[in-house]
Amino acid sequence: MRIAVAGATGFVGSALVRALARTEHEVRALSRDPSRFVGPADEVVAADVSDASSLPAALRDVDVLVYLVHSLAHHDFTSRDREAARNVAHAAADAGVQQIVYLGGLGDEDDALSEHLTSRREVESVLGSAGVPVTVLRAGIVIGHGGTSWEILRQLVRRLPVMVTPRWVTTRSQPISLEDVVAYLVGVIGNDTAKGRTFDVGGPEVLRYADMLERTARIMGRPLLILPVPVLSPGLSSWWLKLITDVDLTTAQALVKSMTNEVVVRDPAIRTVVPRQLMTFAESVERALADRAADRG
Numbered sequence: 648m649r650i651a652v653a654g655a656t657g658f659v660g661s662a663l664v665r666a667l668a669r670t671e672h673e674v675r676a677l678s679r680d681p682s683r684f685v686g687p688a689d690e691v692v693a694a695d696v697s698d699a700s701s702l703p704a705a706l707r708d709v710d711v712l713v714y715l716v717h718s719l720a721h722h723d724f725t726s727r728d729r730e731a732a733r734n735v736a737h738a739a740a741d742a743g744v745q746q747i748v749y750l751g752g753l754g755d756e757d758d759a760l761s762e763h764l765t766s767r768r769e770v771e772s773v774l775g776s777a778g779v780p781v782t783v784l785r786a787g788i789v790i791g792h793g794g795t796s797w798e799i800l801r802q803l804v805r806r807l808p809v810m811v812t813p814r815w816v817t818t819r820s821q822p823i824s825l826e827d828v829v830a831y832l833v834g835v836i837g838n839d840t841a842k843g844r845t846f847d848v849g850g851p852e853v854l855r856y857a858d859m860l861e862r863t864a865r866i867m868g869r870p871l872l873i874l875p876v877p878v879l880s881p882g883l884s885s886w887w888l889k890l891i892t893d894v895d896l897t898t899a900q901a902l903v904k905s906m907t908n909e910v911v912v913r914d915p916a917i918r919t920v921v922p923r924q925l926m927t928f929a930e931s932v933e934r935a936l937a938d939r940a941a942d943r944g
Contacts, residue, residue, distance in 0.1 A: 648837050649708055651675040653696060653735070654715030656683050658793045659750060659828060663713060664688050666829045672836075677705050696731040702738035711836050712739055713748045714774060717767075722897055725766045732773035740777035746842055747779050748835055750828070753787045753821070753847060753910035761908055771845070780842040782835045784828070784917070787849055787910035788859075790931035791825025792938035795894060801935075802892040804863045808870040815906040816857040816875050821849030824931035827923065834921030846917035851925045853911050859928065866932050 650667060654660040655676035667674045668687035676688035679695045694705035696716050706712065714735060718727035739747055751767040754760050760768070767785075775781040788796040803810065831848050835841035854862075857873050864871035926934070 648710040649673040649675060650711045650713065650836060651677055651692075651706060651709040652688075652713045652715065653677045653694065654717075655686070655688065655691075656680075657715055658791065658795070659789065659825065659832075660713075660715045661686060661793075662791070662825055662829050663715070663832055666833055667836075670833070675705075675709065696735050697727065699734040699738065702734060703742065706738050706742035706744060709739075709742060709744050711746045711748060712744050713832060713836065715750055717770075725762060725769070728766055728770050729773060732770045733776070736774050736777040736779065739779045744779050746837065747774050747781045748832060749774055749781060749783050750832065751783050751785045753785045753849065753912070754908045755913070758908050764908060764910075782838075782841045782843070783845040784831055784835065784848050785845065786823055786828055787820045788822040789825055789828050790822050790850075790928070790935055791828075792935045792942060794825065794935075797935055799892050799894055800859055800863055801867075801939075804860060804867055804869050804871060806891055809872045809874065810860070811874050812857070814875060816860070816873060817855050818906055819853055819855055819909045819911055820859070821853050821911045822859060822928055822931065823848055823850040824926040824934065826931075826934065827925050830923055831917060831921050834923075838920065840920055844916075846920070847912040847914050848917050849912040850928060850931065852928050854928060856906065862928060863932055866929060867936070 650672050652660050652664055652674065655664050656678050664674055664676055664686045674688045675690040675692055676684050676686060677692055677694040678684050679693065681691045681693050684691050692705045694701045716731060718724040749771060751771050752764045754764045771781065771783050790797050827850065828848065860873060861871060
């Protein structure tokens with residue numbers, strides 16, 4: 648099969664391209680700036696999902712499109728992502744693409760989803776609007792070197808031995824390793840059983856954000872005291888993250904609002920479709936730290 652990966656230079660996309668290169672598939676990496684791509688793809692093609700005219704050539708002869716693009720760093724990310732998904736849906740249908748695979752976000756619709764998670768749901772729907780079967784994997788925090796949510800955890804632990812934290816530290820999440828997310832993506836590509844279905848994906852443990860901070864601190868050998876307070880609003884929390892970590896304010900605002908939503912697996916069907924032994928949170932953290940150390944030389 649020929650597989651195109653939109654968002655191939657990103658955190659998950661670059662790891663997926665490396666994994667697909669070890670299979671028999673042909674891999675076409677799509678990027679707005681091909682010069683930024685470093686990897687083992689068979690082809691690197693310029694494509695901007697916000698520019699519909701760039702997509703027909705990028706999707707020519709493609710069997711499966713993996714869509715890993717989002718505009719979270721922009722204030723108008725909802726409209727940007729909606730329009731991009733619409734462009735991709737129609738271009739994929741016109742090109743005869745047989746399946747679109749999308750990585751969305753966990754969260755229950757009856758839990759007053761944040762704007763970020765609501766947008767992810769909308770993208771799921773729009774991607775399928777032109778008739779191409781869509782496989783959706785919904786994940787919470789992905790633990791791996793280079794991931795924004797992981798970097799927030801790591802930097803908070805690295806820089807703050809005492810944290811006066813917002814209430815969202817008590818929200819439950821089901822973090823998953825980058826390695827497991829990539830394996831699930833590879834496993835549903837071209838898989839007839841997975842076409843047209845939505846799957847919850849998460850690691851083997853349900854943890855509060857406070858639990859993740861404390862376990863990360865132990866692994867990193869850092870002291871940590873967490874003091875939750877009720878007075879940090881989402882807006883103040885965003886500025887707190889901006890001051891303490893490297894994440895930009897717009898992204899921090901979107902992520903903090905999502906941190907009030909519980910993001911846990913409700914339906915474990917993916918484990919039947921793509922059976923595998925999942926990494927624990929501790930194993931995921933150790934791998935992310937090792938990859939960071941190797942990357943820094």
